[in-house]
Amino acid sequence: MDLFRSEPVAQPLAARLRASNLDEYVGQEHLLARGKPLREALEQGALHSMIFWGPPGVGKTTLARLLAQFCDAHFETVSAVLAGVKEIRQAVDVARQQAAQYGRRTILFVDEVHRFNKSQQDAFLPFVEDGTLIFIGATTENPSFELNNALLSRARVYVLKSLDEAALRRLVQRALSDERGLGKRHLRVGDEAMQMLMAAADGDGRRMLNFLENASDLAEDGEEIDVAMLQSLLGDGRRRFDKGGEAFYDQISALHKSVRGSDPDAALYWYARMLDGGCDPLYIARRVVRMASEDIGNADPRALSLCLSAWDVQERLGSPEGELAVAQAITYIACAPKSNAVYMGFKAAMREAAEHGSLEVPLHLRNAPTKLMKQLGYGDEYRYAHDEPDAYAAGEDYFPEQLPPRPYYQPVPRGLELKIGEKLRHLAELDRNSPRQRRKP
Structure with missing residues (x-):
């Protein structure tokens, strides 16, 4: 036995079933059905830089490969998790060789492009601009937040959706019938088990095929994969949820x-x-x-x-x-009754506080704990509200001298604020009738 001979590594089911043409591709009919935007561009040969934005397992990488095949373009791929500017430059060199020797365009596919920082993203721009590369980026994150504007302006964003039940069923049927998958084993999946598989997949085709492959390891050839087999594998599966995503x-x-x-x-x-x-x-x-x-x-x-x-x-x-x-x-x-009056009033007050700078507190509102402060007039003419009729100093002004009173807080006619609004209108009437009428807003 040759100890140094490497055995071929068995590919996962999802890799073996990767679509080899657009007709085998499952899902994303809103982009690839006849008459839809991406299909039209491909059939017209108008290949362009683009960004695929969608959740995991919906076919972003497969679609990029099919586009290269459909348009007879050379396909280069890098992962933003592992690559850097060095790998981008190497891909550019390959693209130039392909163009010079074979007259072929090159697609550079960047998986998880959101993981590149802004300067790394800038490294693509000259080569996308001059046509050396057709850039295709794949991301699970919102491109508006994760990609710089210069790159976004040079690429069209296509939104890929989670696979629906029909697409997931097609994948399972292909896996069970295609000899590249499990076709030689003549396995079956019952209706209840199928529902469980699709629920666990949560729109992720790769995830579903991984579950199916694991379940097939528990089954004999010609046997039906049932609920009991899946329950032992799936456990407490979590839905798609990425903190920060x-x-x-x-x-x-x-x-x-x-x-x-x-x-x-x-x-x-x-x-x-x-x-x-x-x-x-x-x-x-x-x-x-x-x-x-x-x-x-x-x-x-x-x-x-x-x-x-x-x-x-x-x-x-x-x-x-x-x-x-x-x-x-x-x-x-x-x-509960709804009111954003406090929220809106607070935002308005914060905005004006920033706009008007450090306006001084009026003397009559300042404390006077020392003799000097009293001599300077701190606290003079302050009216103690509890000594006034109804504990309200009608006409008093509590704003800075340079800033007329503002109605930041305007209660809505719902819930307790209905009563609060009535109270404030009553106090405003007292102000209007006071000989010491406060400044009008």
Whole structure:
């Protein structure tokens, strides 16, 4: 036996089943069906630089390879996880050789392009600009945030979607029938097992094929892969959720907007999705407290206390008891009367504080703890509100002298703010009738 002879490495099922032409490609009909934008560009030979943005396992790399094959272009690939400017320059040299010797265009495919920093991304620009390279980048993150504007302006962004049930079924059927896959073994997958496979895949074709391959290792040739086999493999599978990634921000946004829209059922759904995906419940609890201030405010001040209590319960008891308390808070604030008056008033005050600089505090509002301060007039003519009728110093002015009073806080006619608004209008009437009328806004 030759100890130094290397045996061929068995490829995973997903790699063996990689589509060899566009007709075998599964999913992304919104881009590749007849008459759709990317298909039209390909059939016309108008190959251009592009960015594929989509979740894992939806065919970004396969599609890039097929584009090169379809257009008879040389295909070079680098991974932004492992490569740097050196590898980019090597790819440029190869592209120049291909153009000089064979007259072929070169596609440079950069996987996980969002992992390149801005200066590394800039390294592509001259060669994309002069046509040396046709750049195709793949990313799971929002290109608007992760790629620089110069690169974005030179590439068209195509959004790839998670694979739907029809696409996932096609993949399983191909895997079971194609001799490159499991076709020689004559395996079957039952309906219930198929549903379990698709649920576990969560729109990720590569993930589903990996599950199917693992299950096939437990089955005899000609046997049916059943639920029991899959249960032993899948365990407690988590849905797609990446803290700090696009799915993370999309889902917390959906939760917040459901609360703001007074839909407790949708709010509970997005809360459950985030927990199911592995999100830290304490993060959600903190965001729920923010929602209570931003979207309910003084329309129902109890909302803030309830949300703080739910956060406290989550910290004290952990899961699952704490998660129920956070769910209680979410449903309460979703059903509560809504007001962003405090939020908007605070933003306006912060904006004017920044715009007007360091305006001095009027003398009558300053404390006078020393004799010198009293001699300088600190606190002179200050009216102590509790000594005034109804504990209100009508006509008094509390703004800096250079800044007329501003109505930052404007209560809405809902919840407790309905009463607060009535109170403020009454006080404004007292101001108007006071001999010491305050300056008008």
